[in-house]
Amino acid sequence: MPSKTVNPEDWLAALDKSGFRMTTAQETLVNIFAHSEYPLSAEQAWDAARQSRPKTGRATVYRMVEKLESLGLIRRIHGYLGCSHFVPTLPELMMLFICLDCGRADYLDSRPLDDLIQQSEHATGHQITDSRLQLFGACVDCQQNA
C-alpha cells in the first residue's frame, strides 16, 4: 500500500495563520494525526496523546479534531469501522480507498470523480457542491499476503 505523508509543520503554520495560539497540546495532537498510518478516532488520539503528555484532557482532543477538520487538514472516514475515524487530507486526492483487511487508507486521483459529478449534474439538473466517495476492498499488499 503506497503511503503518502504530511508535514506537521505545515499544519502548525496553518493553525498559526488562522490565529490559534501555539500550545503543547496542539503540537502533540498535530503530530499524532499527521503521522498516523491508520485512520484514527478521537479516543485513539487521546490515548496516544496521553502517552507523551499524560494530563491531556479529552475535551482538548475533541476540540482539536474539530479545529483540524474545519481547516480541512483532516477528514472523516465513513467506513465499516464506524464514522469516527479521521485521516489527513491530501489535496487533489479526495477519493479514499480503505483496505478491509489491514485497515489502511490509500488516496486515489480524483479526476475521474470530477468527471462523474459533472456528468451527473447534467443528467439530473441537481447542483452538486460536495461529494464523498469511498472504496473498500483488499489492497495490493493484502492480496499478496493472502
Place this chain on the structure above:
Amino acid sequence: MPSKTVNPEDWLAALDKSGFRMTTAQETLVNIFAHSEYPLSAEQAWDAARQSRPKTGRATVYRMVEKLESLGLIRRIHGYLGCSHFVPTLPELMMLFICLDCGRADYLDSRPLDDLIQQSEHATGHQITDSRLQLFGACVDCQQNA
C-alpha cells in the same frame, strides 16, 4: 425532486422468506421506512411507530433497523446530518444525492460509478469489493424555489 417508491409487501415477503415471524411491530416499521419521503433515523422511526402503535419499544426499532439493513432493504446515509439516517435501497441505483436544502434523497444511475471503480482497480491494483458514493448540493426543485 423525482421520488421513487418501494413496496412494503415485498419487504414483508423478504422477511418471511428469511424465516422471521410476521409481527405487528415489524409491519408498522416496514411501512414507515418503505413510505418515508426523507431519510429516517431510528429515533424518528420510533416516534412515528408509537403514533400508530404506542407501546412499541425502542429496542424493537433498533433490532428492526439492523434486520432491514442486513437484508439490504434499507441503507445508511453518511451525510451532513450525521450517519444515523436510512433510506430504502433501490437496486442498480446505488448513487445517492442528498439535497442540503430540503434534505430529500434522490437515486442516481450508478453505471458511471461502476466504470470509475473498474478504472480505479486497474490504476491501483487494489481489489474493490464495495463502494459508497454520496453527492450533496441543491436539487432541481430547491434551485427553482430559491
Place this chain on the structure above:
DNA sequence: AGGTAAATGAAACTGGGTATCAATAAAGAA
C-alpha cells in the same frame, strides 16, 4: 514582567444505542 483572553483539564452531563430478562405472541403439531 504584567494584563488579557484563548486554551486547557477535570468532571458532570447528554443522548444515541445496547444488553438483560421476564412477558408476549407467532407458527407448527396434535
Place this chain on the structure above:
DNA sequence: TTCTTTATTGATACCCAGTTTCATTTACCT
C-alpha cells in the same frame, strides 16, 4: 382448536462516545 415451542417484544438498566461547564493555566502582546 388448543397446545407447545421459541422467536419477538417492551421495560429498564446500562454503556460510552461526545459535549458542556467552569475554574485554572498559559500563550501572546505590550
